[in-house]
Amino acid sequence: MSQQTILDRDLFVQALRQMSEADLLYLNRMVVERLNLLAQAKSTLQLAQFAEGDRVSFTANDGSIKNGRIMRLNKKTVSLLTDDGQHWKVSPALLRKSAD
Numbered sequence: 001m002s003q004q005t006i007l008d009r010d011l012f013v014q015a016l017r018q019m020s021e022a023d024l025l026y027l028n029r030m031v032v033e034r035l036n037l038l039a040q041a042k043s044t045l046q047l048a049q050f051a052e053g054d055r056v057s058f059t060a061n062d063g064s065i066k067n068g069r070i071m072r073l074n075k076k077t078v079s080l081l082t083d084d085g086q087h088w089k090v091s092p093a094l095l096r097k098s099a100d
Contacts, residue, residue: 043075043076043092046091046092046093047073047078047092049092049097050070050073050078050092050095050097051070051073052070052071052072052073053069053070054069054070054097055067055068055069055097055098055099056068056069056070056078056080056095056096056097056098057095057096057098058088058090058094058095058096059094066080066082066083066084066086066088067082067083067098068080068081068082068083068086068088069081071087074089076091077089077090077091077092078090078091078092078095
């Protein structure tokens with residue numbers, strides 16, 4: 001399933017070839033801003049699945065499963081207190097809700 005685009009990509013490539021360095025730098029700034037906005041929206045949707053006090057689990061870098069409780073929802077991460085007393089900041093994309 002391909003997503004419909006509002007511009008003809010071949011025409012866009014042709015336009016890119018005609019752009020000056022200043023135009024390309026401007027376009028780059030606009031693209032980066034748009035990508036940041038999309039990432040922020042995605043993060044907000046992921047964070048909305050959780051609330052302070054929720055029990056969650058995640059897999060740490062060493063492969064161990066950590067269980068804990070959400071202490072705070074930050075802008076991009078979730079602050080957790082694990083059952084073994086450790087404090088973690090974890091991306092909401094890595095969390096799974098768990099039973100009490």
